[in-house]
Amino acid sequence: MIAAAGSSRLQRALLSFAVLAAVYWIASEIGSRVLPQRIWMVAHYVENVQLLPTYASLAEEMVFLIRSGILAQSLLASGSRVLAGVALGALVGITLGLATASAARLEYLAEPWIAFFRFTPAFALLPLFVLWFGLGEVSKVLLIAAGVAIVTLQGAFDGARRVPRVYFDAARSLGAGAGLVLRRLVIPAAVPSVLASLRIAVALAWVTMVVAELIKPTMPSLGYLLALAGAYPRVPTMLIGIVTIGALVLASDALALWVDQRATRWMRRRDA
Amino acid sequence: MRSGGPVKARLQISDVAYTYAGRTPTRALDGVTLDVLDNEFVAIVGPVGCGKTTLLRIVSGFLQPARGTVLCDGAPVTGPSPARGYVFQEEAIFPWMTVRDNLEFGLLAGRVEPAVRATTVAELVGLIGLRGYEQAYPKELSAGMSKMVEVARVLATDPSILLLDEPFGPLDAQTRGRMQDALSALWARRKRTVVLVTHDVEEAIWLADRIVVFSPRPGRVKTQVAVELARPRPAEVRLSPAFSEIKRTVWRELGLMGG
Numbered sequence: 001m002i003a004a005a006g007s008s009r010l011q012r013a014l015l016s017f018a019v020l021a022a023v024y025w026i027a028s029e030i031g032s033r034v035l036p037q038r039i040w041m042v043a044h045y046v047e048n049v050q051l052l053p054t055y056a057s058l059a060e061e062m063v064f065l066i067r068s069g070i071l072a073q074s075l076l077a078s079g080s081r082v083l084a085g086v087a088l089g090a091l092v093g094i095t096l097g098l099a100t101a102s103a104a105r106l107e108y109l110a111e112p113w114i115a116f117f118r119f120t121p122a123f124a125l126l127p128l129f130v131l132w133f134g135l136g137e138v139s140k141v142l143l144i145a146a147g148v149a150i151v152t153l154q155g156a157f158d159g160a161r162r163v164p165r166v167y168f169d170a171a172r173s174l175g176a177g178a179g180l181v182l183r184r185l186v187i188p189a190a191v192p193s194v195l196a197s198l199r200i201a202v203a204l205a206w207v208t209m210v211v212a213e214l215i216k217p218t219m220p221s222l223g224y225l226l227a228l229a230g231a232y233p234r235v236p237t238m239l240i241g242i243v244t245i246g247a248l249v250l251a252s253d254a255l256a257l258w259v260d261q262r263a264t265r266w267m268r269r270r271d272a
Numbered sequence: 273m274r275s276g277g278p279v280k281a282r283l284q285i286s287d288v289a290y291t292y293a294g295r296t297p298t299r300a301l302d303g304v305t306l307d308v309l310d311n312e313f314v315a316i317v318g319p320v321g322c323g324k325t326t327l328l329r330i331v332s333g334f335l336q337p338a339r340g341t342v343l344c345d346g347a348p349v350t351g352p353s354p355a356r357g358y359v360f361q362e363e364a365i366f367p368w369m370t371v372r373d374n375l376e377f378g379l380l381a382g383r384v385e386p387a388v389r390a391t392t393v394a395e396l397v398g399l400i401g402l403r404g405y406e407q408a409y410p411k412e413l414s415a416g417m418s419k420m421v422e423v424a425r426v427l428a429t430d431p432s433i434l435l436l437d438e439p440f441g442p443l444d445a446q447t448r449g450r451m452q453d454a455l456s457a458l459w460a461r462r463k464r465t466v467v468l469v470t471h472d473v474e475e476a477i478w479l480a481d482r483i484v485v486f487s488p489r490p491g492r493v494k495t496q497v498a499v500e501l502a503r504p505r506p507a508e509v510r511l512s513p514a515f516s517e518i519k520r521t522v523w524r525e526l527g528l529m530g531g
Contacts, residue, residue, distance in 0.1 A: 164362070170358070174378035175378060175429065184377070185366070265409070266369075
């Protein structure tokens with residue numbers, strides 16, 4: 001049942017990408033003949049610009065980016081930034097969320113802050129982070145972590161808060177102390193909500209990564225690749241960068257979804 | 273009535289009163305006095321809102337009475353304890369735990385060693401007829417079986433009293449009947465002092481040795497009816513004249529029948 005549903009979803013995704021690829025092929029073949037190749041940029045003309053690069057030139061660019069190792073290095077640099085940011089942010093966010101939800105006094109103090117940060121974009125912190133931590137690696141990772149922490153804190157807090165009271169009563173009357181209640185009740189009950197928030201946080205982490213890398217591009221990174229492609233301008237490089245980031249977001253989301261479904265098998269599902 | 277003999281009361285409730293605070297304070301209980309003997313099965317029936325559940329929550333220790341005392345095995349009740357196993361009206365089985373983990377929870381809380389935990393769980397699983405379902409999650413069980421797991425989970429810690437708060441309330445009539453039979457069989461094999469709160473008079477007669485009828489709010493003990501039906505009680509007992517006679521008496525006390 002689940003496998004069948006999964007494969008049909010995969011088929012649908014492949015079909016829709018194929019359709020898009022075909023449309024782009026037609027557009028780029030026409031575009032390369034029709035569109036201007038001379039572009040006014042800021043203060044001068046740039047020659048030989050392909051606004052809609054053909055597959056041939058995309059393939060050529062791809063081969064160059066792979067052969068030179070630029071793509072791999074960029075992937076590694078940006079990917080590890082995202083990974084570090086997600087790990088740090090999730091650790092802080094989930095811990096704070098669970099702690100806040102479990103301690104009445106902490107909740108009293110923290111709930112207004114949680115409400116305040118709920119819709120505050122982490123990007124707003126960027127100027128402050130740059131001032132505090134400079135324009136280097138620390139700022140970038142911390143910015144990603146901040147975004148992830150805000151989202152996962154919310155998820156952990158909501159998940160822990162929504163545990164029905166009767167479970168706590170049952171545990172108490174069975175003689176459970178605070179430690180056991182946290183380990184066997186609060187945490188497992190919060191897992192679905194935490195994982196759902198983590199899925200959103202991971203997608204957000206990629207977005208934050210791109211923004212952070214575009215603001216201060218450092219070699220090598222996907223953001224640097226995009227910034228460089230924009231400066232020349234080289235549309236094939238841009239498109240490859242964009243598609244690569246999109247693919248990474250999709251892949252990490254699929255991974256997060258898989259973990260979510262594995263970890264919440266105990267839940268009653270509407271489709272089950 | 274069997275009071276007064278040499279048998280010591282397992283549970284002594286004396287002059288218990290309780291008022292729910294709020295903008296309009298509600299007097300839920302007013303001067304309830306009740307003794308429950310060792311291994312006795314007592315059912316409390318009464319109209320909706322008569323404080324049956326409140327009394328049970330006071331006995332369990334979740335609520336502190338405004339007046340009066342509750343003694344369990346001679347000691348005052350100060351808070352919830354595995355010595356007074358409580359089966360809730362709501363679904364309280366932990367959905368993220370397997371049947372085994374649910375049954376084991378109280379033993380884990382009591383720091384019982386793994387070998388003993390395993391044998392206790394195996395025994396309980398057999399007792400409620402769920403052998404082979406140890407690794408199943410609650411979502412794979414029927415509502416009735418989930419409730420039996422809750423009853424067994426409470427039995428795992430070997431409580432001296434079992435407090436059942438409308439355990440089969442939300443079940444359909446047929447499942448209810450089957451669960452009542454299962455509970456009756458369980459009780460026959462694991463004799464225990466039981467206080468059952470129910471709105472179902474037939475359930476009370478079928479299961480209990482004694483029925484306590486509560487008055488409408490504020491709850492008081494209106495009258496007590498002994499159920500002198502021999503055990504084990506075969507299914508046909510439900511259709512017997514003696515059963516009907518008790519039913520008539522209880523209904524009359526509840527004001528559901530004239531005369």
